[in-house]
Amino acid sequence: MEYKEAKEKFISTWGSLGSLWGINKAMAQIQALLFISTKPLSMEDIMEELKISRGNTSMNLRQLMDWGIVTKEIIPGERKEYFTTEKDVEELARVVAKERSRREIKPVVKILKDVSSINDDGTEKTKEFIKQTKALHELTETMDSMINKVVNQQQNWLTKSLLKLFK
Amino acid sequence: MEYKEAKEKFISTWGSLGSLWGINKAMAQIQALLFISTKPLSMEDIMEELKISRGNTSMNLRQLMDWGIVTKEIIPGERKEYFTTEKDVEELARVVAKERSRREIKPVVKILKDVSSINDDGTEKTKEFIKQTKALHELTETMDSMINKVVNQQQNWLTKSLLKLFK
DNA sequence: TGAAACTTTCAAAAAATATTGAAAGTTAAT
DNA sequence: ATTAACTTTCAATATTTTTTGAAAGTTTCA
Structure with a gap:
């Protein structure tokens, strides 16, 4: 396979x-493109490479910046x-996990x-409802707490310690 | 809040x-409905409660069965x-994690x-590409191996041990 | 075997989501 | 203050995904 x-x-x-x-797709593709690029890319570069419109590029770059995954780079002398x-x-994994926790898991x-x-x-259906949603609440909270614990660790802790633990 | x-x-x-x-939404809603129900539900029951069509109900029930989350219950004397x-x-968490690993993570x-x-x-762009995709490969594999390890544990191991570990 | 009771299939329609592109907005240099 | 270089916004359009409903299929019972 070629480059x-x-x-x-x-x-x-x-x-x-x-x-x-x-x-979404465009957002993930822009991130992928930047991830393997050897240098910062302009909006033109991205539009060209991915064959997507200016508006699409602009909106998705903003979202990536909101997520904290992509940053603007000012190159001196360049407009x-x-x-x-x-x-x-x-x-990257840490940022994504943290954002998903904040945006999706915590509200749930x-x-x-x-x-x-x-x-x-005292009715059976109420008892069942309380029991099941409580169980779900506990599980979801445990998962979220795990994610956040991992997310707040030092660089490399994730791979080194967890891999040892689980392998 | 009332029931x-x-x-x-x-x-x-x-x-x-x-x-x-x-x-998808309907699939998750059907599962939610069954999850808090005190007794097995028929297709009619589900259609009625969720206000969705027969076809939709049938297709999503099949998918839930494919996932291994929902099972058919034959009630003697009932058609x-x-x-x-x-x-x-x-x-439930175990089944979902296992399926997602199999369907989505492993192919990636x-x-x-x-x-x-x-x-x-020897070019810079090829070197960068290999370096970055290798790192992603390793991380994804580590994550997947973690998920599968958790998934294969005994009942209760998840909550009891992991919670202790991370709290 | 016939027919009632039920489920599945799938083409068409609807709904949700993503994308475009051009006008409006912003910024920086002269 | 003007203009050129660029970015953002957003209504319109296109695409993708989900849902419908009726016809076809299946099963069970008499």
């Missing part, structure tokens, strides 16, 4: 994987804006807590 | 959360088919392995 083919395969795979980490992504995979934990706290009127 | 309101809130929250665990879901949250790990194995022609 060009491998690159295209990587970008498209990473793009379709977007759903797994909760972002254009350039972009780079976090190059360290573990830091809150709702599970609320709905599992309804008054027990 | 009815809590139930509706739970089902709709769980439904919109579907994306987090990689299934209709009834459905129940796995009621134990940890078993394979592609990452392939693309990171291209011939190093």
Whole structure:
């Protein structure tokens, strides 16, 4: 396999994987492109490489910046804006996990807590509802706490310690 | 909050959360409904409660069965088919994690392995590509191995041991 | 075997989501 | 203050995904 083919395969795979980490295709592809680039890229560069429109590029770059994964790079003497992504995979994983926890898991934990706290009127269906949503609440909270613990560790802790632990 | 309101809130929250665990809204809602039900439900029951069509119900029940989360229950003397879901949250988490690993993570790990194995022609861009995709391959493989390790543990191991470890 | 009771399939329709592109907005240099 | 170089916004459009519903299929019982 040649560089060009491998690159295209990587970008498209990473793009379709977007759903797994909760972002859209273009967003994932832009990140993938920056991830393997040896230098910061301009909006033009990205549009050209991925064959997507200016508006699309602009909106998705903003979202990537909101996630904290991509940063603007100002190149002295240049008018254009350039972009780079976090190059360290573990830091990347940490940021993604943290954001998903904040955006998606925490709100759900809150709702599970609320709905599992309804008054027990003694009926079977209410008892079952409380029991099941409580169990879900506890599991979700445990998972979230795990994620956040991992996320707050030092560089390399993730691979080194966890791999030992689980292998 | 009354039972009815809590139930509706739970089902709709769980439904919109579907994306987090990689299934669609109707599928997640059917699972949620079965999860808090005190008895197996028929297709009619589900259609009625969730206000969705027969075809939709049938297709999504099949998918839930493919995932191994929902099972058909034959009630003696009844012509209709009834459905129940796995009621134990940890078993549920285990099944979901295992399926996602198999369906989504493993194929990606394979592609990452392939693309990171291209011939190093000595150019900077090829070197960067190999370095970055290798790092991603390793991380993804580590994560997947963790997930599978957790997934194969005994009942309760997840909550009891991991919580202690991370709290 | 016939027919009632039920489930599955799938083409068409609807809904949700992503993308475009051009106008409006911003910034920096002269 | 003007203009050139660039970015952002957003209504319109395209694409993808989900849902519907009716016809076809299956099963069970008499």
